[in-house]
Amino acid sequence: MPSIECREIYFSYRRSDPVLKGVSLSASPGEMLGIVGPNGAGKSTLIRIMAGLLKPQNGSVLLEGLMLHGLASDDRARRIAYVPQDYHLVFPFTVMDVVLSGRYAHGALKIFETREDRVIAGRVLKWTGLENLADRKFEDLSGGERQRAVLAAALAQEPELMLLDEPTSSLDVNHADNLMALLDRLCSDQGLTVIMAVHDLSLASAWCNRLGFLDQGRMNALGEPARVLSFDRLKSVYGDSVKRLDLDGRIVIAPRGKRNTNA
Amino acid sequence: MLDMDKTRRKLVLACILGGLWLLACGLSGLLIGSTSIDIVRALNGSGPDAQILLVARLPRVLLAALTGGALASAGVGFQALLRNPLATPFTLGVSSGASLGAASAILLGLDTALLGSAAVPLFALAGAGLAVAVVYMLARRRGSLLSTNTLLLAGVCLAFFFGAVMLFLHYLADFGNSYRMIRWLMGSLDITDIMVPLKVFVLTIIGFILLYSNSRRLNVMSAGEEVAQSRGIDVDKVQRRIYFSGSLLTASVVAATGPIGFVGLVVPHVVRMFTGPDHRVLLPASFFAGAGFLILCDLLARVLIAPTEIPVGVITAILGGPFLVWLLRRQVEN
Incomplete structure (x- = not known):
């Protein structure tokens, strides 16, 4: 299925x-x-x-096989994780806080995360290579680290x-x-x-x-x-502005570029 | 594992330190005033010392604590709901509704000159309720979700509208009533009835428990509605709960005291600098901090130019505004 x-x-x-x-x-x-x-x-x-x-x-x-839009929001979040294009926090939460937010659906009525939640958060931080940045403020991370932290939060949902x-x-x-x-x-x-x-x-x-x-x-x-x-x-979609190159069995889509235009 | 303990440890520490702070402020509020009292005599007898302590100061200190605590925690809730650090408990029009209700009661002569009557707080509460309902209806989308941008806009517009109606009521009122309206707007904790803080306590505690039960959701929602939804939060339901619990907290105290500004803006910011943004710690810490802060402000209002009392709202603004600016500057410099 x-x-x-x-x-x-x-x-x-x-x-x-x-x-x-x-x-x-x-x-x-x-x-x-x-x-x-x-x-x-x-x-x-x-x-x-x-x-x-x-x-x-x-x-x-x-x-x-189940209708997605008929599922309860926490049930859906235990199956599907979503990583948005932009992730912006208003308040200075840490990387660990962001990752733990991914555990919400696994204990939606609980005020505090469980020990299991912490173990899983630690595991996904390791997968994403962020274990040393857990206590760092999310806003202080570089673009690449941020993206990995958001991915770690999505992975913490165990989708x-x-x-x-x-x-x-x-x-x-x-x-x-x-x-x-x-x-x-x-x-x-x-x-x-x-x-x-x-x-x-x-x-x-x-x-x-x-x-x-x-x-x-x-x-x-x-x-x-x-x-x-x-x-x-x-x-037909991009016009003449792109060029497809086949390099060692890989496809590379290159912009036509200035030199090519003049050629 | 260490981190789980960290959140709980922080909460326990915040409650212990907050409790000590509140105790210290409360004792200062009870023992210091324009008239000095003998605490032993006050606790033993029914002489003037006991009258001052139990009738003049105790209800007032209790009301100050509840008001400061409620406004600070409502401020935390509204800042998280609107994802706007400048939001206050009054941003969404609750206090303007309460003010209009109170002014209407004063204009209708439902408040006798000095004896006071329950009509003004009741009308204020009804006015606040009306404002909350109108703003909520305006902000509802055709589908189901509450739009926080529309909520903000509706609240601000309603505050302007109610402000204009207030001016009209002032225009209709005679000098005496107009003066009473203005004094109500300055905010006052000058009460002698112990039943007032007890009634406020019931509403405040309901509002706080409802707000705190959503504290973890507030953390998740600070990444925005879409992310919160994808994490499994029923955003619409949670937004409604936060809006109504924050409004209940605000309305319950504003009806009794009039609008007292700055507590709901300054206290959450200051506390966040110490506790971090986790709402599970921030909410109770802000309650304690706000409670103590308003007791101290009221103490200053009573003693600074005694025997004349300064409206407590003036003190909170004079102290709170510059203090916040100083803290924010220091944070930027660091």
Whole structure:
């Protein structure tokens, strides 16, 4: 049974044109699925619908066969974790506080975290390489450390499905690659299902098992990265501004650049 | 494991230190005043010393403690709800509603000149309730979620509207009633009826328990509604609980004392510098700190230019404002 399945999702914000027009997809346990596409294609909206934060006007989302939007909020949070694009705290909480906030759904009526919560928080801090920064204020962290702390909080939810909205957008190449490697390890070792909206097509094709290509609210293609990022599709969506290179079996999507234009 | 103990340890420490602070302030409030009293005689007999201690000072100190504590903890709640460190218990229009209610009672002659009557606090409470209901209705989205931005806007607009109605009531009132309205707006703890703090206590404790039961959720919600929702919080329900419990805390004391500013803004900030932002520790610590702070402010109000009393709201603003600026500057410099 797929971990999550979207059937014919339609969604529009207020009275504007539909952002998603009949999107269907499914992902299996242990899979890393990347949602790619140009700006405004509906990637973040789709992620937020799958996270249960938005309700589609039409269509349904099934989580292991159960209707997602019928689940209680804490039940949903024990199955799905969501990593937003921006994470902003008003008050100076520590990294440990942020990570422990991920344990809320496992004891929603409790005022204090349990010993088990602490053990799990310690474990995910280790996975994300933040064990030495547990008492550091979140606002004092670098961009890469922050992203890992937010990921650690999501992992502390012990989810079966992890949804990420542009997780690498504020990271340099090395940190982005490390983050993807960590997610890949969690998929293969723990059977975690990962679905993420990604802008960086090269990164997405390097790490994701499959890609879903969203364009103008429709799922243009879904499958192997090499097939989804075809020359024709890239050209029709991005125009002549990108170039696909195949290097040692890897796909690299490069901007055409000044030199090429002049050539 | 060490960290679990840390939160609880911090809570216990905050309660012990807060309790000692409150005890010290409470004793100062009882024993110091424009007239000196003999504590042994006061506790033994029914002479003037006992009258001063038990009738003039005890109800007042108790009301000051409850008011300071309630306003400080409501301030913590509203700052977390609105995700705005500048929010106060009065930001969402509760005090303007209470003021309008009190002014209406005064204008209608429901408060006799000096004897006082229960009508003014009752009208104030009703006015506060009306403000809370109107702001809540305005802020509800068509779906279900409470929009905190609209809540803030609705509260501020309602405060302006009620302020304008207040001016109109002043215009209609004679000099005597207008003076009484202004004095009510300055905030006062000048009571001699021990029943007043007891009644306030019941409402305050309900509000505080309701707020504290959501303290862990307040921590999670400081990352925003969407993150809180994804962590498993029923954001709409929790926002409503915080809004109503904070409003209950505020209304219950403002009805009895009039609006006393700055406590709900300054105390949470100062306490947060010592306890950190964890609401499980911050809420009780702010209650104790606010309670002691207002007792001290009232003490100063009574003795600074005795026998004349300064309205306590003036003292809290004069002390609180510069103190907060000094602390924030020091924090920035460090």
